[in-house]
């Protein structure tokens with residue numbers, strides 16, 4: 598049995614952050630939420646710097662009363678702690694080229710996702726602390742739950758202990774952003790990356806494929822686009838099922854369904870032989886994720902993700918996905934029912 602340690606507010610000492618200058622690189626989903634939470638926890642505003650290019654994110658930070666530095670080198674020079682909260686694919690370039698050369702030897706670098714640290718894409722000095730504080734929530738929830746006095750699920754780890762204090766600082770930062778209120782789960786960049794990329798590259802692709810094929814088969818059997826879209830997702834039934842699974846239990850939530858449904862789901866699921874799926878998941882985990890194959894391929898297209906139109910590989914995938922009968926049917930249904938959907 599593998600069970601993880603859970604850290605609460607009383608495990609974290611905010612005094613470790615006294616006098617430290619804390620730089621948020623990025624003021625987007627996570628940056629805006631975490632910086633505001635940290636300030637509301639009591640870190641003085643003049644000890645927080647938002648490093649952002651001069652644009653709407655920077656304006657948003659200024660409008661919330663933060664000090665904004667557009668020159669990343671200057672922000673790096675004064676940082677005791679850097680929260681890396683720009684998108685994962687741009688972190689290596691900004692950090693390695695601009696931040697790392699100026700950062701103090703004993704600075705703490707805090708990531709919110711394991712990806713770049715696990716794949717060794719960021720270059721740290723061995724004297725620096727590298728920690729992960731990774732909320733399992735979108736930024737708006739990180740902020741709203743904090744404001745309601747609640748915590749949010751979060752992973753925490755110390756990945757490189759340059760000062761001897763890395764875990765303590767990670768816990769102080771977790772408490773500062775409100776993560777130890779509910780309990781921050783001890784994890785690692787390995788675990789976070791394996792689980793995150795497995796969900797993204799194996800679990801959800803299979804779920805999308807299963808919806809696509811179920812849709813096609815039912816359509817061939819004479820079901821209408823309208824009925825199918827509502828039956829399968831537009832009614833929000835799947836969202837409610839997952840919500841009940843989170844609140845009550847993955848299997849227990851089945852009890853809300855009709856007896857026919859419960860019997861059908863359980864007998865069907867238990868009859869399915871998962872061997873092929875297990876082999877597929879193992880293959881993706883070991884031969885695509887953990888061996889760095891996906892990361893290598895993704896790094897080749899990273900720059901193209903800034904491009905417009907079909908020169909952007911992500912837009913190409915969206916165009917291809919749009920060809921699925923499920924997507925075409927949904928478009929027709931949404932345009933036909935536009936007025937009703939607005940209500």
Ligand code: NDP
Nearest residue numbers: 623624625626627650654682683684687709710734735736
């Ligand atoms: P966002 O996409 O919201 O980041 C936007 C911020 O990054 C803005 O400040 C933006 O400023 C800046 N930025 C974007 N591109 C560049 C660039 N090329 N150069 C300089 N600045 C840039 O990021 P998230 O908050 O979604 O993600 C941040 C980290 O948090 C990631 O590691 C992610 O994996 C992790 N995370 C995200 C979660 C989420 O809910 N989104 C959940 C948990 C973890 P500009 O105006 O300059 O573009």
